[in-house]
Amino acid sequence: MLNSITFNEAGLVPAIAQDQTTGRVLMMAWMNAEAVEQTLATGYAHYYSRSRQKQWMKGESSGHVQKVLEIYLDCDGDTLLLKIEQTGPACHTNRASCFYKQQIENDWITIEEPLQ
Numbered sequence: 001m002l003n004s005i006t007f008n009e010a011g012l013v014p015a016i017a018q019d020q021t022t023g024r025v026l027m028m029a030w031m032n033a034e035a036v037e038q039t040l041a042t043g044y045a046h047y048y049s050r051s052r053q054k055q056w057m058k059g060e061s062s063g064h065v066q067k068v069l070e071i072y073l074d075c076d077g078d079t080l081l082l083k084i085e086q087t088g089p090a091c092h093t094n095r096a097s098c099f100y101k102q103q104i105e106n107d108w109i110t111i112e113e114p115l116q
Contacts (some may be wrong), residue, residue: 001040002033006054006078012048015080017058017090020069026090031080043052043068064088083092091113 007013012030019026029047031039035055038046045058045066059065070083091098093114100112 002036004073004077005033005080006076006079007033007037010050012050013078013080015045015047015082016085017045017066017082017084020085025099026084026086026096036080039068039071039082039095045084053105058090059087062088064090066090 005013009082013032014028015031016028017026018024020051027032029045029051031046032048032055033048035048038055038057042057045068046055047058048055057065065087066082067087068082069085072081072083073079074081086096089096090107091100093100095114097112100110101108102111103109
């Protein structure tokens with residue numbers, strides 16, 4: 001199955017996490033082959049941190065885990081879509097989604113405040 005995924009020159013593939021129920025895109029992160037394998041083995045999203053140069057499980061310290069319900073591979077084989085069940089906020093800023101800034105006119109406007 002990994003042979004069908006086209007990893008980039010750094011050995012990574014972008015993975016989009018989408019809420020299974022609402023369809024809202026919650027975040028994008030990178031996966032390496034090991035992260036894909038761990039995700040498949042555990043049923044929970046694992047990613048690769050480019051800044052820390054290591055694999056991590058979403059929610060391993062915060063408890064805001066992502067249960068992976070379905071995985072899709074795009075037509076080019078170079079992007080994954082994870083349909084997930086999110087526990088708590090997905091964004092490290094404590095927002096439901098990492099996509100909380102919207103372009104309005106000539107500026108980025110915050111459209112969602114952190115969860116309490």
